[in-house]
Amino acid sequence: MTDEPGWEVDPDDDWGVAVVATVGRQLKLRREAVGMRAAEFGEAVGYGEDLVYKIEGGKRIPQPGYLDRADEVLGADGLLSAMKVDVARVRYPKKVRDLAKLEAQAVEIGVYVGLSIHGLLQTPEHARALFEARQPPYSEEEVERLVSARMARKSVFERSPAPPLSFVQEEAALWRRVGGTMVRRRQLEHLLEVAQLRNVTFQVMPTDTSAHPGVDGKIEVLKFADGTAVGRSDGAYNGRPTSDPKELRILELRYGIIRAQALTPGESLAFIEQVLGET
Template identity: 75%
Template sequence: MSVDVDEPGWEVDPDDEWGVAVIATVGRQLKLRREAVGMRAAEFGAAVGYGEDLVYKVEGGKRIPRQEYLEQADEVLGAGGLIAATWEDVKKVRYPKRVRELGKLEAKAAEIGVYECNSVHGLLQTPEHARALIEAAQPTYSPDDVERMVAARLARQSVFERDPVPSLHFVLEEAPLRRRVGGTMVWHQQLERLLEVGRMKGVTFQIMPTDTDAHPGLDGRIELLKFPDGSAVGRSDGLFSGRPVFDPKQLRILELQFGTIRAQALPPRESLDFVEKLRGET
């Protein structure tokens, strides 16, 4: 069946210079090979199952090609695997630049510590919860951007599938967990996901009750990533202008804050009991 219209989430991010360059290069290679074998765009599109307009968009670097498109193009054009191999670079462009860079860091970290005050952290979100949050943004995102951002957020969750699994520490505030983002069913599924992750090996999951005393996280999110070589990076909404920090002295401040937050939060077992009770309030 021919694909004649753009699907959400496959547009090139114009602010991602590296991504634009990759897709333009792949598109140019496809066009040169197609012309070299004497195929018109419409004829080639019919052979790979795409409409002529989408063929021109891919070749012009305006649309990210799917893996199946590249594999079929490789076969039709007799490229011997060279076109299909470009998917290794193309798939990295599938996600927005800032999220891709964060995902790279998370993918390398041996330990991840997160305190989140205003929402469920991205590593813990269900697809439906993530979509509801992104669609609520003002100004609104286009359908393409929404789908790209949801896909990018979910891609980061591959951190749970690593072997060995990194040490993961999450502290979430109680208040955002009570907000029924996306409706009761989506909210219920999100609570179930928190319980699932909280029971995983290597994961420490804690809840900060609303009725607790003041703590260092009231200024916003705190993130700490530690790597196998002993290096680390951290970020806090309330310190160092919210920028990532690598300096050991600054990192120690973030570690002190995060340690204090963990000490004030409910212990892991009580936190899971808390979420179970909250889920039962539906």
């Protein structure tokens, strides 16, 4: 039997707590309706009794396979499996869901990043190595949850029509030995693949360049179909997101200057290939 059928529920995520509690209650009602004890049900679906109680009590987020197996065992005719849609919306941390929602709606995204490779550009192995380096350390379960959430955001690359995506990446992050040689090589190869997509503009900011408006930290600007936009910068407005037109113009000005100082897309591809060759 497996001991990890889901993830812990974030107590600060009110909506997530409500959804998981409702799903757990429905599972319990179905189990009791067929006269099956928790231990018997757990054995039938391949999970321990304690985990069954946690899911039914809304303390654990069930994975899709758990709901499918429960539906089959309890003869729910697809009603329990259908709850996978609601569970999928809360299985990732709230702040990640909010960010993913904005990225999914944006018709244009521009990002400058310095200390690390942007989340939309990371491989699963690279992301896992970064999360495993955090202090105080995450549990293995939380690491897997965060990696899955970060990878889910990459669905932005699969949209049609594909939105224009612009990235300016500091050179230093490309040299950082995250996750060992093979993880690093795969990350660089992935950057080369993404950078050659027609809707992606990828530029490297050389370390030996002069000071630029991004030295205070990351800058992000997301534009939407209705003409609105949201921007954020570590070095402006206390790092909070802003949709104020005046503040957005300042962030766009800074991002424009950064792009002008960075290597061209062609030079950037050549630079990544050089780093890859020395890895």
